[in-house]
Amino acid sequence: MSGTLLVVAGIFVREGRVLLARRPAGGRYPGLWELPGGKVDPDESPEDALVREWEEEIGVTPLGPVPHRFARDGDVTLLFFRVRALLGEPRPKACPAIRWSGAAEARLLAMPPADAPVVERLAGDGDGVFCDTADADAPALLTAAREMQPFIEGSEGLMPGQVVRFRKRGFRGLPFVEGVLVTTPSGPRAFENLCPHVPITLDRVHDNIVSPDGRQLVCQNHGAFFELPTGLCVAGPCEGDALREIPIEPAGAGWAVIVG
Numbered sequence: 001m002s003g004t005l006l007v008v009a010g011i012f013v014r015e016g017r018v019l020l021a022r023r024p025a026g027g028r029y030p031g032l033w034e035l036p037g038g039k040v041d042p043d044e045s046p047e048d049a050l051v052r053e054w055e056e057e058i059g060v061t062p063l064g065p066v067p068h069r070f071a072r073d074g075d076v077t078l079l080f081f082r083v084r085a086l087l088g089e090p091r092p093k094a095c096p097a098i099r100w101s102g103a104a105e106a107r108l109l110a111m112p113p114a115d116a117p118v119v120e121r122l123a124g125d126g127d128g129v130f131c132d133t134a135d136a137d138a139p140a141l142l143t144a145a146r147e148m149q150p151f152i153e154g155s156e157g158l159m160p161g162q163v164v165r166f167r168k169r170g171f172r173g174l175p176f177v178e179g180v181l182v183t184t185p186s187g188p189r190a191f192e193n194l195c196p197h198v199p200i201t202l203d204r205v206h207d208n209i210v211s212p213d214g215r216q217l218v219c220q221n222h223g224a225f226f227e228l229p230t231g232l233c234v235a236g237p238c239e240g241d242a243l244r245e246i247p248i249e250p251a252g253a254g255w256a257v258i259v260g
Contacts, residue, residue, distance in 0.1 A: 004077045008050045009037030010062050012083040013130045017100035033109045046079050057095045060088035063141040071114040078114045085138040087145045103130050152181055155254030161214050168257055179246050184229035190246040191231050195219045197238035
């Protein structure tokens with residue numbers, strides 16, 4: 001590949017439709033539909049370049065990329081990856097538009113000369129339809145990726161009495177931390193989901209850990225009551241102790257753990 005420009009592109013198929021992005025009006029192949037990607041920067045691995053390009057252009061993180069095939073287009077060498085999972089939902093962020101196309105539609109779209117044969121081959125491999133690129137490892141890839149991100153999944157539109165459970169890796173120097181996000185009279189708060197009396201989760205017995213009036217958390221193991229928003233135990237075997245608070249901050253429509 002000496003003397004050529006290395007470009008990466010990703011193939012993600014969901015429910016039989018492939019994810020495509022439209023090229024900008026200026027530059028090479030203006031307005032054509034392509035498998036999303038871009039050039040590999042110096043000292044950047046192809047996998048890292050794919051992640052960067054997808055996050056910048058369509059606002060998602062591709063997970064578990066697997067090399068699929070090479071192609072040449074003049075002085076450009078393209079490496080296509082099969083993407084096994086997506087973190088987030090694609091949107092046109094730094095490209096004019098995106099679309100999800102089935103095989104019949106995709107075959108009719110104007111594409112760059114390196115992309116069109118790849119799309120045709122995908123349809124041929126599936127006897128005229130696109131096969132989803134997710135595999136048995138996709139759920140584990142998504143879970144691990146969500147645990148590494150500060151954003152708390154399910155925190156959008158937090159309602160009184162609602163408990164959002166989450167697990168984050170690398171917080172406070174620990175392999176992982178399990179937490180609960182709840183509403184309080186002073187706004188949302190997050191605490192480690194760990195009873196200070198005995199180190200087991202508050203919801204080990206069952207999920208209902210908010211008192212009927214929404215002003216306390218209840219350990220379902222020992223019946224201890226922790227007032228909100230402080231997390232201080234006001235009744236039970238760990239009276240006077242407190243749940244460890246996890247610092248959070250607003251993030252979009254929800255909340256995220258403050259790391260560091």
